[in-house]
């Protein structure tokens with residue numbers, strides 16, 4: 001049965017369903033307190049001639065709120081077991097590929113490899129909760145990572161408030177959980193089986209993480225699954241809802257696009273680079289102080305252009321397979337294909353050549369250390 005969207009997630013920016021006009025776009029660009037209506041105007045066909053102005057505005061706002069800094073992080077895939085049937089994912093339970101989890105000494109080796117590369121912020125990833133890689137396993141991995149990194153985040157399965165609190169106690173400061181699409185009908189079609197089929201449970205999980213004391217929550221949609229304007233408006237509403245209720249925690253937003261993966265799922269709503277750039281500019285304009293992330297899914301030239309132009313946090317040198325940092329070459333059976341395979345030094349030197357500064361130790365972790373009586 002298709003789930004009902006909660007009232008706060010109203011996807012229609014204009015009650016009468018009218019189309020945005022150039023005057024709406026100009027109003028959105030001049031607005032001091034933009035909301036989903038302004039976002040929809042900036043994403044409408046009427047905004048097409050305003051791309052350059054939007055890019056300049058996005059750059060200026062990024063510079064004002066983040067300076068020349070690009071915060072660096074790295075994903076670490078702990079396990080690829082999964083019981084879900086996400087139609088678009090290479091780790092879905094019907095995909096034939098080797099399954100494994102990192103045993104704790106192996107996880108330590110991967111962490112050591114990331115430290116060697118200079119990272120101080122790590123994002124630990126698993127698939128759905130399974131007997132191979134469940135909550136207790138993740139908790140142990142978080143504890144190991146917290147001894148080594150200044151910031152530890154997880155991207156795993158939705159949890160209870162109590163579980164999130166235990167992870168926070170063990171040193172986890174961030175939870176990333178994408179809704180994938182906010183369109184309940186598309187969500188139901190794409191999530192063919194498994195616990196992830198529960199749209200409302202997933203939608204509510206970031207609030208539980210914040211309630212449990214997580215410092216940051218990462219939201220996002222997987223571009224290509226559904227109408228991107230609908231999803232962008234809902235993403236903004238979700239972020240606004242969480243910020244109103246849990247104002248002590250921070251939000252980050254990501255813009256993953258569907259990449260080729262096992263199963264060859266084709267995007268029903270393809271999003272090209274020009275549109276993705278416009279989305280980043282528009283979100284930066286309506287949420288000037290929220291960190292916006294771009295991963296290595298995208299190709300180098302696009303990432304180079306977007307760094308500092310809305311985007312304030314990036315990964316580099318990423319491997320998307322379990323145990324990937326210990327392998328000489330990227331594996332072909334990762335969760336998705338990496339578009340930017342440059343090394344960390346190569347990526348950092350590109351940033352510096354553009355007047356940007358890669359930063360590996362983020363301010364949030366400095367704050368955490370200070371609270372713990374450390375030296376930051």
Ligand code: SF4
Pocket residue numbers: 082083084085086089090091092093126127128196
């Ligand atoms: S997206 Fe996550 S939950 Fe869905 S199949 Fe892939 S790993 Fe499992």
